[in-house]
Amino acid sequence: HLSSMRTPTEMIVGLVLCPCGLLLTFTGTLTPKWRQVSLVPSQPIDLILEQGIWDMCRERQSSHDRLCGQADELGYFEQVPVRVAQGMMPTSLVVALLGLVVATLGVRCWQEKPQHRLTGVAGLVLLLSGLLSLVPASWYTHELWTLPAPTGSTLVVGYSLVLSYLGSCLEILGGLALTLSFHQCCKE
Numbered sequence: 001h002l003s004s005m006r007t008p009t010e011m012i013v014g015l016v017l018c019p020c021g022l023l024l025t026f027t028g029t030l031t032p033k034w035r036q037v038s039l040v041p042s043q044p045i046d047l048i049l050e051q052g053i054w055d056m057c058r059e060r061q062s063s064h065d066r067l068c069g070q071a072d073e074l075g076y077f078e079q080v081p082v083r084v085a086q087g088m089m090p091t092s093l094v095v096a097l098l099g100l101v102v103a104t105l106g107v108r109c110w111q112e113k114p115q116h117r118l119t120g121v122a123g124l125v126l127l128l129s130g131l132l133s134l135v136p137a138s139w140y141t142h143e144l145w146t147l148p149a150p151t152g153s154t155l156v157v158g159y160s161l162v163l164s165y166l167g168s169c170l171e172i173l174g175g176l177a178l179t180l181s182f183h184q185c186c187k188e
Contacts (some may be wrong), residue, residue: 010180011107011119017174018126019171020102022096025133028090031067032057035144040082051076052160053085053140071110074148085136089164090165092121092132096171098167099125118183123178130171137164 028034032052040047046061050068056076057068076082099122106119140147146153 007107008114008181008184010026011114011179013104013121014123014126014174014178015107016101017095017170017177018100021167021170021172021174022093022100024115024163024169024170025089025096026093027132028137028160028162028164028167029053029093030130031160031163032138033160034085034164035147035157035161036158037149038154040150040155043150044130049150050149050158051090051147052158074150076148079113079143079147081136081140081147086139088132088136092129092171093167095125095132096129099123101176106178106181114181114184116181120179120182123181124170125175126178127175130168130173130175133164134168134172137161137168143166 031050032055034053035051037049037051038047039045040049040073044060048059048061050057050059053066056070056072057066058070059066064081072078102125103119103122106122108114134158140161141157144157149155
C-alpha cells in the first residue's frame with residue numbers, strides 16, 4: 001500500500017523548518033551584527049560599530065572600509081548576556097545537529113515505516129536547541145540598551161540578532177511538528 005509509504009506531514013514540516021532554523025542560528029551566531037552603534041560623538045558621522053558575541057567591527061558607510069577585531073575598551077565582551085550567548089549559541093547548534101541526525105534516522109527514507117518514537121525524541125531535542133538559542137537572543141535584546149556603548153551614541157538591533165531569533169523560532173516550530181510523531185505511537 002502506498003498510503004503507508006507517505007512521509008507524515010509533521011515530519012516533512014519538521015525537516016524543512018529545523019535545517020532552515022539551524023542555518024539562520026548558525027549565521028546569527030557567527031556574524032558580528034547583534035547590535036549596531038552609530039552617531040558616535042567625536043567620530044565620523046558615517047561610522048558604524050557592529051558588535052556581535054565574538055567580534056566587533058567598524059565600518060565607514062561612505063567608503064565601505066571595514067575593520068574587524070576592534071579593541072573592546074568598554075568591557076562589552078565581559079557582560080553577562082554576551083558571555084551567556086557565547087556559551088548557549090554554540091551549544092544550541094550542536095544540539096540542533098544531533099536532533100537533525102536523530103530526526104533523519106526516525107523519518108527514514110530506507111525503511112518501510114517511519115519510527116515515530118525516534119522522530120518524537122528528535123523533535124524534543126530540536127525544541128531544546130531552539131530554546132537554547134532563544135534565551136540568549138531574548139536576554140541580549142532585553143539588555144541591548146544597557147550593554148556598554150560610547151556615551152551619546154545611537155543603538156539599534158543588528159541583523160545577526162534577528163537571524164538568531166528567527167532561527168530559534170523555526171527550530172522550536174519544527175521541533176514541535178516532529179514531536180507530533182508521538183501521537184502516532186499512541187495510535188499504534
